[in-house]
Amino acid sequence: MNDLFDFKPKPTRFAVMGNPIEHSRSPEIHREFALQTSINLEYDRIRVDGGFNQAVSHFQASNGAGLNITVPFKVDAWKLCTRTGNQLSTRADSARAVNTLRFQEKDTIYGDNTDGIGLVTDLQQNIGFAIEESSILLVGAGGAVRGVLGPLIECCPKSIEITNRTMSKASDLAELFGEKVSAVTIEETTRRKYDLIINGTAAGLHGQLPELKPTCVRSNTLAYDMVYGLQTTPFMEWALDNGAYAVHDGLGMLVEQAAVSFHLWHGIHPQTKPVIELISKIHHVRNS
Numbered sequence: 469m470n471d472l473f474d475f476k477p478k479p480t481r482f483a484v485m486g487n488p489i490e491h492s493r494s495p496e497i498h499r500e501f502a503l504q505t506s507i508n509l510e511y512d513r514i515r516v517d518g519g520f521n522q523a524v525s526h527f528q529a530s531n532g533a534g535l536n537i538t539v540p541f542k543v544d545a546w547k548l549c550t551r552t553g554n555q556l557s558t559r560a561d562s563a564r565a566v567n568t569l570r571f572q573e574k575d576t577i578y579g580d581n582t583d584g585i586g587l588v589t590d591l592q593q594n595i596g597f598a599i600e601e602s603s604i605l606l607v608g609a610g611g612a613v614r615g616v617l618g619p620l621i622e623c624c625p626k627s628i629e630i631t632n633r634t635m636s637k638a639s640d641l642a643e644l645f646g647e648k649v650s651a652v653t654i655e656e657t658t659r660r661k662y663d664l665i666i667n668g669t670a671a672g673l674h675g676q677l678p679e680l681k682p683t684c685v686r687s688n689t690l691a692y693d694m695v696y697g698l699q700t701t702p703f704m705e706w707a708l709d710n711g712a713y714a715v716h717d718g719l720g721m722l723v724e725q726a727a728v729s730f731h732l733w734h735g736i737h738p739q740t741k742p743v744i745e746l747i748s749k750i751h752h753v754r755n756s
């Protein structure tokens with residue numbers, strides 16, 4: 469009889485999948501959200517070495533309720549969600565990349581991309597930057613940049629220019645996203661001063677700086693690196709050295725995108741500021 473009253477429901481299972489995955493902060497973030505909202509969940513890191521679709525099916529069959537997807541599987545996740553029976557949010561469809569999966573009835577999957585809304589929320593609500601009517605330079609033309617273009621455009625900036633080491637990729641993206649977006653060479657960035665420069669390249673992950681011209685920075689330029697790590701990134705250092713008034717890494721974006729995923733799974737939007745503060749505190753302790 470006692471057993472009946474001692475019964476505790478099993479926690480729902482979530483995880484982040486990628487490769488590498490060891491440094492992902494998503495488990496810490498989701499566990500903090502769970503504590504805050506009193507939701508009983510498990511959240512793990514899963515390194516995928518073999519087939520991505522197989523890894524997803526396996527997790528789904530083992531009582532998984534949802535997944536975050538990170539490098540290099542966001543496009544694979546989008547492809548999986550284009551299969552008959554599965555569904556995609558509009559923003560994930562336009563990004564052609566998925567970072568959140570929710571498992572639904574009849575083994576179907578709903579895919580979303582919360583990266584762009586995470587960036588926009590961090591810029592506007594945490595940093596206080598007004599995207600509307602601003603001139604934006606996006607550096608990079610891979611999945612990370614593609615994922616944030618739609619939500620940035622929705623905020624009505626004056627212009628968005630994309631520059632990339634491989635120019636053809638910047639031109640392809642600009643064409644896909646229409647008249648608000650244009651591709652510029654690194655040389656052409658010297659003709660304009662930007663209110664916001666976002667580094668969406670993978671260069672910082674290897675301790676490198678993408679090629680950039682100092683003259684595109686001015687005293688009211690905000691520089692934002694979508695990468696988050698324990699160190700100040702080479703791009704942030706470059707921007708400060710060249711007179712940017714503020715630099716930010718991608719921690720706020722990471723926490724904000726996680727909050728939107730959390731809402732998709734649990735129907736509650738957690739508070740993000742205490743979690744950003746907590747993780748950056750851990751960051752400072754590790755760094756000192």
Ligand code: ATR
Pocket residue numbers: 539607608609610611612613632633634637668669670671676677678679
């Ligand atoms: P993701 O999906 O994470 O964006 P990706 O599709 O491999 O990853 O794109 C990585 C981006 O970082 C690209 O814009 C890449 O430039 P190329 O298109 O020329 O490859 C850019 N990138 C990576 N390393 C770089 C470096 N050292 N300098 C400049 N750009 C770099």
